[in-house]
Amino acid sequence: MRLRHPRRASDRATNGDTDRATDGGTLSEAESDRSAEESLLDFPEPAAVTGRRRRRRRILTALIALAVLLGVVATLYFSPLLVVRAIALQDNDLLTDQRAQELLAPLHGTPLAQISQRDVEGLLEEERAVDEVIVAARLPEGLDILVIEHPPVAEVHVEEEILFYSQEGELIRTFDEDQREDAQGYATPVISAEAALENESVFKTIVSVLGQLPEGARESLDSATAESRDSVQLELQDGRTVVWGNDERGDEKAAVLEAILGSPAEEFDGVEVLDISTPSAPVTR
Incomplete structure (x- = not known):
């Protein structure tokens, strides 16, 4: 026969606590997880780590954009669909x-x-x-x-050809006999072949003078000639002669000539020579 020993109150209290702990095991784990999360929130990652992550994202985004751009450029550069036709x-x-x-x-x-x-x-x-x-x-x-x-400013006739020259004295177009009609309509006074071919410096002075004229004034001219670089003369279509001189002060002379050609004053009618070699004091005779 075995004797039963009654449990002490302290033992019953201890066992009760143990049982309650066992019965509430799931609740204790959830509480542990929340505690862990709270710990993470309480200790955020360092700013340096966050900065590196952002930089990596920016670099990755830039690389993707660059790859797309290179693909588009390659398509445009080599595509047989976008060729000149x-x-x-x-x-x-x-x-x-x-x-x-x-x-x-x-x-x-x-x-x-x-x-x-x-x-x-x-x-x-x-x-x-x-x-x-x-x-x-x-x-x-x-x-x-x-x-x-380059606008043509003068023409030279050599045999059956018409040669157009620029203000710099360069030949820019040649019209042959069959193209003579195509050469019409340009504001290009005629320079004699002798003046054009015998003395290059004189010829360049003439075309320089013609290039200084507005197109409207150039249209009023018939021809241009010179014996030296200081003796350029322009022949108007109405028969009057304009003494120009050298190619200095060209803007002033061009303004004076335009004013004379557009003036209704009788003093410019019937004269044979308009001397504007000194633009501040033009002379008629």
Whole structure:
């Protein structure tokens, strides 16, 4: 026969606490998780770590954008769908369309993105009438070229040809016998072949003087000549002679000539010579 020993109150209290702890085990784990989360919130990551993460994100974003950009550029640069199939020219006068298309033929079939201003200038450089060009792509397959030409200021007749010269004295266009009609309509006074071919410095002085004139005044001229660099004379279409002198003070002389040609004053009618070699004191006779 076994004797039962009654449990002490302290033992019952201890066992009760143990049982309650066992029964509430799940609640204690949840509380532990919350405590862990609260600990994380209580201790945020250092600013240096956050900064590095942001920098990595920015770098990654930039790399992705660069890759997309390079893909677009590569598509435009090499795509056979965006090649030159038509070239349109604007403001070309001395340079004919036919001649321009012949010179620019190598551009056909070239991707638009590969064509630069310098490429077009190189193909047209032998045409002295061309001063500069402005090039623009016209998607998907066109090229627009604005041509800025040297304006002709004088013409020289040599046998059956008409030679056009710029203000710098450069030959910019030759019209043969079959093209004489095409040479009409320009404000280009005639310089004798002797004056043009015998003395280069005198000839350049003449064309320099003509280049200083507004186009409206140049249209009133018939011819120009000179025996020396200081004796340029202009022949008006009405038969009057303008003594110009040298090519100095050209702007002043041009203004005086324009004023005389546009003046209704009788003192300029019936005279044979208008001497404006000293523009501040013009003389008529």
